[in-house]
Amino acid sequence: MVSIKNIHSPQQEEESTFDLSAYLAGRQVQVEAALDRAIPLTYPEKIYEAMRYSVLAGGKRLRPILCLATCELTGGTLEMAMPTACALEMIHTMSLIHDDLPAMDNDDYRRGKLTNHKVYGEDIAILAGDGLLAYAFEFIAGQTQGVPAERVLQVIAKLGNAVGAAGLVGGQVVDLESEGKPDISLETLNFIHTHKTGALLESCVVCGAILAGSPAEDLQRLSRYAQNIGLAFQIVDDILDITATQEALGKTAGKDLQAQKATYPSLWGLEESERQARQLVEAAKAELASFGPKAQPLQAIADFITNRNH
Structure with missing residues (x-):
């Protein structure tokens, strides 16, 4: 079994002096x-209880932290x-519930x-x-306070596009249509994940x-x-679905295999x-070079994506 725990080199770890664990916490x-x-x-x-149940159920909070980090960086x-x-x-929690x-x-x-639907029923979960x-x-x-209205409007439009048929919903549709098909191409798989996962990320x-x-x-x-980090995140998700336990993942392991979904390991193998x-x-981190040391949180989050175990 291939482990993803040491995807980046010891040298990279030595070079980084930024305490990501403390920052994320x-x-x-x-x-x-x-x-x-x-x-x-x-x-x-009942509806507020159900909303709070899933929103406050824990998780890494990576998406809101990325927004905060980028706003501070800029x-x-x-x-x-x-x-x-x-x-x-x-929005992310909505996508998980559904x-x-x-x-x-x-x-x-x-x-x-x-x-959510196991606790409150399918109707309330929806x-x-x-x-x-x-x-x-x-x-x-x-x-939102202290931000010009046109920027707030731009953020709302950006999120609307990311979550609708041009983004998350469109990716989910192609994902559902692709289940059980043995000949899904890399192009289709990339479309699914750049829309279903990547657009919101x-x-x-x-938006920050x-x-x-x-x-x-x-x-x-x-x-x-x-x-780049969005696609890397999904590749690691696919690897973890094969290599991690349910306890580590916090959700059922091996679901992709059971559902006969095309995944990156099924196309490339684990090592590739x-x-x-x-x-x-590495490509993601290169995009941050012009920001200098201020980009350390985003640099470290990029490494975290390939080092996580859940």
Whole structure:
């Protein structure tokens, strides 16, 4: 069995003096507190309970942290970016709730807990996802402070595109249509994951920079960084589905194989998949060179993607 724990070299680890664990832990606490405040328990309690159940179920909070990190990198503040960061986690959580439904990936566990529909039923799970998606846009529009209105509008448009048929939804459709087909091409697999996973992740990075008023060339560099780490993230996900346990993943292991899904290891094998993930991460980090030492959090997050075990 191939392990992904040592995908990058010891030399890279020595070169990095940035304490990513402390950075992620600190930002995670801030995001958790903001999410808790963002969704109060009110009438009708059941739907808010279901929304809170999945949003506050834990997780790495990588997407909101990317938004916060990019906003800070490009001259903005945490306060400017936090409403968008929370909204991104709401949208991501919606996608997980819906993805776990019997009509989709039909999973019983997420982040080590029963999936939303297993606790609240399919009807409430669907509505909880819908509620989170709608509220995400309301939250950005109503809670963002100290940012010109045109930038807020640009962020809302960017997220709408990322989550709709041109992004996440479109990728999910092609993914469902591809299940059980033995001849899925690399082009189709890349389309699925650059849309289903990558579009939202790219928005996390770019929206932080939009809020800070970054120039177009910086937005392009950050977009390329995010596209590369998004694809690397998915390749590692595919590897972990084969190599990790359910306890480590927090969800059912081996689901892709059971569903006869095309994955990067099924096309390339494990070793080549690891090599491709490494290449993508190096390309992502190269896009950050012009930002200098300020980009350390994003550099370290890129390495983290290929070193994670869940």
